Amino acid sequence: MGPRESTATQFSAATATLRSGLLQTARAELDRYHRRAEAARAGVDGWRPRLRVTAYALYRYLEEDDRRRLLLAELRTAGERSELLVGAEIEELADLIDEGRYGPEAPASLTRVTAEALGGAIFHELFLAAAREGSPPPESELVPMLMYAAVLPYAGAAAAAEELRIPPPPR
Amino acid sequence: MAAKRGDRRGGQLDELGPLPGGHHGLSREQILESQRERLLAAIAQEVAERGYRAVTITEVVKRASVSTRDFYEHFEGKEACFLAAFEAVRDHLEDVLVAAVAAELDWPHQVVAVLRAALEFFASEPDLARLCLVEPVSATPAIAIRFREEVLGCVPALARGRDEMKDGDSLPPSTEDSLLGGAISLATRSILAGETEQLSALLPNLVEFTLGPYLGAERAAAFAAG
Numbered sequence: 001m002g003p004r005e006s007t008a009t010q011f012s013a014a015t016a017t018l019r020s021g022l023l024q025t026a027r028a029e030l031d032r033y034h035r036r037a038e039a040a041r042a043g044v045d046g047w048r049p050r051l052r053v054t055a056y057a058l059y060r061y062l063e064e065d066d067r068r069r070l071l072l073a074e075l076r077t078a079g080e081r082s083e084l085l086v087g088a089e090i091e092e093l094a095d096l097i098d099e100g101r102y103g104p105e106a107p108a109s110l111t112r113v114t115a116e117a118l119g120g121a122i123f124h125e126l127f128l129a130a131a132r133e134g135s136p137p138p139e140s141e142l143v144p145m146l147m148y149a150a151v152l153p154y155a156g157a158a159a160a161a162e163e164l165r166i167p168p169p170p171r
Numbered sequence: 172m173a174a175k176r177g178d179r180r181g182g183q184l185d186e187l188g189p190l191p192g193g194h195h196g197l198s199r200e201q202i203l204e205s206q207r208e209r210l211l212a213a214i215a216q217e218v219a220e221r222g223y224r225a226v227t228i229t230e231v232v233k234r235a236s237v238s239t240r241d242f243y244e245h246f247e248g249k250e251a252c253f254l255a256a257f258e259a260v261r262d263h264l265e266d267v268l269v270a271a272v273a274a275e276l277d278w279p280h281q282v283v284a285v286l287r288a289a290l291e292f293f294a295s296e297p298d299l300a301r302l303c304l305v306e307p308v309s310a311t312p313a314i315a316i317r318f319r320e321e322v323l324g325c326v327p328a329l330a331r332g333r334d335e336m337k338d339g340d341s342l343p344p345s346t347e348d349s350l351l352g353g354a355i356s357l358a359t360r361s362i363l364a365g366e367t368e369q370l371s372a373l374l375p376n377l378v379e380f381t382l383g384p385y386l387g388a389e390r391a392a393a394f395a396a397g
Contacts, residue, residue, distance in 0.1 A: 084363065087360055090360070113373065113376035113380075116360070118353055119356075121349040121350065121356065123352075124355070124356055125348065125352060144343075145344075146349070149346065149384075153379075157387070
C-alpha cells in the first residue's frame with residue numbers, strides 16, 4: 001500500500017468512526033427523548049391529548065439544548081444509516097398518529113399511509129426548525145400548526161381549528 | 172438523466188458512451204456537451220449505488236470516460252456536479268409535470284395529474300429518485316438548501332387549493348409545507364425500503380392526503396378513488 005492509499009484508508013476509517021459515534025450519540029439522545037415523551041403521556045387519556053403532549057415533549061426536548069437541534073440537523077446529513085434511524089422515529093410517531101383512525105369521525109378511507117405521511121411532515125417541520133439559524137419559532141406557534149395538520153384528516157376541520165386555540169401544557 | 176439539451180431520458184443513461192477516438196468530426200462544443208452529459212449521468216449512477224458521501228470524483232470520471240482534468244473544466248467539484256445533475260432532472264421533471272397538467276381543467280385534477288406523473292417518473296427512474304429525493308437532504312448543506320428551495324417553489328401551486336375553500340385563510344400558513352414534507356417523506360421511505368418501482372401505489376393515499384385540507388375528507392377520498 002503506497003503512502004497516498006494509506007492516507008485515504010486512514011481518512012476513510014476515521015470518517016467511519018466519526019459517523020458511528022454520531023449515530024451512537026443520536027441513539028442515546030433519542031432514548032432520552034423517548035423517556036421524556038413517555039413521562040409526558042403518563043396519565044393522559046385520549047388520542048389528541050396524547051399526541052399533543054408528545055409533540056410538545058419533542059419540541060421542548062429540542063429547544064432546551066442547541067446541541068440537540070444541531071444533532072438532529074446533522075443526523076439528517078449523515079448518510080443512509082442515519083436516515084433509517086430518522087425513519088424509525090417517524091414510524092413511532094406514525095403509530096401514535098394512526099390511533100386517530102379509530103376515532104368516531106375518522107373517514108373509513110384513511111389508511112396507515114396517512115399517518116406515515118403526517119409523521120414525516122412533522123419531522124420535516126421540526127428538522128427545518130432545528131436547522132434554521134437562530135431560535136426556532138415559539139412552541140405556541142409551531143406545535144399547534146403541526147397538531148392542526150395531524151388532526152385534520154381524522155377529526156375534521158373544526159377539531160383541527162380547535163388545536164390552534166389550545167394553549168401549551170405546563171412545563 | 173434528464174440531460175435536457177441532449178433530450179435524453181434517465182433510462183437511457185447507460186447508452187451514453189465515450190466518443191470515438193481519432194477524427195470524429197465533432198466540434199469542440201459537441202465534445203463538451205457530450206462530456207457534460209456523461210458526467211451528469213455518471214454521478215447520478217454513482218450516487219444511486221454508493222450514496223453521495225461515498226462517491227469520489229475519480230469514480231465519476233472513470234464511469235463517464237472523461238479525464239479528471241476535463242471534469243474540472245465543467246465543474247468546480249463533486250457538489251457542483253451533483254447540483255448540475257439535480258437541476259437537469261428538475262428541468263426534465265418540470266416538463267413532464269407541465270405536460271401532465273395541460274389537459275386538466277381544474278385544480279384538484281391537476282394535483283392528481285402531477286402526483287401521478289411524478290410517482291410514475293420516479294418509479295421508472297430509481298437512480299433519479301434517489302438523486303432527487305433521498306440524497307439531497309443527506310448530502311451537503313448547500314445541496315439541502317437547494318432542495319429546500321425547490322420544495323418551496325411548489326408551495327404556490329399547492330396553495331391554489333385555498334381558492335377551492337370558502338375560507339382559505341383558515342388554514343395555517345404551514346399547511347403546504349407540511350403536505351409537501353409529508354409526501355416527500357413518504358416517497359423517500361419507500362425508496363429507502365427498496366420499493367421505488369412501486370411508488371405509483373402511493374397515489375390514492377397521497378391524493379387523499381394532499382387534497383384533504385382543501386376539499387374535505389369526502390371529496391378528497393372521492394378523488395383518491397377516482
